[in-house]
Amino acid sequence: MKKIGILGSTGSVGTQALEIIEQYPDKFELVFISGHTNLKKLMEQKKRFKPKFVCISDDKAYKVYKDQNLKDKNITGGYEGLIELCDRDIDIALNSIMGYKGLYMSIKLIENKIDLALSNKESIVQAGSILTKLAKQKKVNIFPVDSEHSALWQCIIGEKNETIDKLILTGSGGPFRTLKKNKFQSIEREQALKHPNWSMGSKITIDSATMMNKGFEVIEAHWLFDIDYKNIEIVIHPESIIHSMVKFIDGSIKAQLSNPTMRIPIQYAFTYPDRLISNDTEFDFVLNNKFSFEEVDFNKFRCIKLAYEAGQKGGTYPVALNVANDLSVDLFLRDKINFIDIERVIEDCLNSHSSVSDPSLKDIKYAVKDTENFIKKFKF
Numbered sequence: 001m002k003k004i005g006i007l008g009s010t011g012s013v014g015t016q017a018l019e020i021i022e023q024y025p026d027k028f029e030l031v032f033i034s035g036h037t038n039l040k041k042l043m044e045q046k047k048r049f050k051p052k053f054v055c056i057s058d059d060k061a062y063k064v065y066k067d068q069n070l071k072d073k074n075i076t077g078g079y080e081g082l083i084e085l086c087d088r089d090i091d092i093a094l095n096s097i098m099g100y101k102g103l104y105m106s107i108k109l110i111e112n113k114i115d116l117a118l119s120n121k122e123s124i125v126q127a128g129s130i131l132t133k134l135a136k137q138k139k140v141n142i143f144p145v146d147s148e149h150s151a152l153w154q155c156i157i158g159e160k161n162e163t164i165d166k167l168i169l170t171g172s173g174g175p176f177r178t179l180k181k182n183k184f185q186s187i188e189r190e191q192a193l194k195h196p197n198w199s200m201g202s203k204i205t206i207d208s209a210t211m212m213n214k215g216f217e218v219i220e221a222h223w224l225f226d227i228d229y230k231n232i233e234i235v236i237h238p239e240s241i242i243h244s245m246v247k248f249i250d251g252s253i254k255a256q257l258s259n260p261t262m263r264i265p266i267q268y269a270f271t272y273p274d275r276l277i278s279n280d281t282e283f284d285f286v287l288n289n290k291f292s293f294e295e296v297d298f299n300k301f302r303c304i305k306l307a308y309e310a311g312q313k314g315g316t317y318p319v320a321l322n323v324a325n326d327l328s329v330d331l332f333l334r335d336k337i338n339f340i341d342i343e344r345v346i347e348d349c350l351n352s353h354s355s356v357s358d359p360s361l362k363d364i365k366y367a368v369k370d371t372e373n374f375i376k377k378f379k380f
């Protein structure tokens with residue numbers, strides 16, 4: 001029996017994780033869940049999946065809850081509530097919190113020697129060196145819950161790192177793959193929120209539209225698999241069937257394929273090195289008989305280029321990249337800036353950032369604050 005905790009249970013990945021746990025009651029025990037602002041959904045999940053502990057991480061939502069309900073010692077709130085959950089006795093935690101603040105939970109979980117199923121890619125983008133070092137020191141596993149990295153992981157198992165020539169990340173290209181760059185100025189929020197293949201939360205859907213998501217995934221792959229940036233490539237694969245590939249030094253290429261579903265990466269992180277039967281992922285080669293590939297357009301999707309540069313420069317550049325992206329996506333979602341401004345704001349942030357090499361957690365926190373302040377000073 002594996003004891004599991006889920007941070008960010010009301011999001012798309014968290015919801016699917018709960019369904020997997022529910023399907024295998026003899027394999028998994030749900031210890032805790034946390035949600036941010038979607039109180040209604042969190043309470044429905046509490047009722048249906050019966051976790052021992054619940055955290056309402058948004059302070060306002062927690063206050064609303066407290067005002068309407070009797071005190072329940074198993075329901076906590078805010079940042080402290082989240083940190084408290086990380087101290088619970090569990091075997092593995094899924095961190096599917098949205099955005100850069102998820103880092104602090106990742107660190108706390110690893111410090112507590114809890115295996116990490118990592119869906120909060122912002123954790124590793126910002127603090128890849130800290131997380132991977134700490135995980136090694138604490139003998140903790142970081143299992144990727146990202147379709148590309150799960151694919152890479154599945155391709156690499158049983159191979160030696162020195163035989164890897166290239167990691168090839170696939171990307172659908174998002175909703176604006178065929179749109180001309182001069183049309184980017186007039187992209188509306190609703191257009192950017194429509195992803196052709198994946199149904200996800202709004203932040204990551206925008207990250208897919210700007211392709212910053214793919215840029216983050218390059219940095220994520222660098223840290224998870226200890227591979228140099230020059231050996232990580234992206235290829236556009238609009239069908240989203242091949243989730244990523246590994247090319248070995250003898251020229252052999254392994255790929256991992258399935259219908260676009262997060263169920264497999266989530267489940268595999270929970271069951272590794274085992275696999276469990278799942279009936280809803282039948283793949284039909286005849287129905288899916290076209291696999292196509294295109295080059296990445298780095299001029300059109302500047303965010304990918306900015307991410308490669310920030311990753312290669314290292315230090316706290318990826319922190320600035322990540323926080324600037326989080327905040328500019330939020331500004332776009334609130335109609336404060338245009339779609340095309342997202343990459344501009346991030347680039348300005350990076351240009352004015354003074355990086356600290358081999359950063360400590362304190363340096364990272366400082367870089368977060370610094371970037372937040374930089375964005376606040378912008379006049380939108």
Ligand code: MN
Pocket residue numbers: 146147148217
């Ligand atoms: Mn992904």
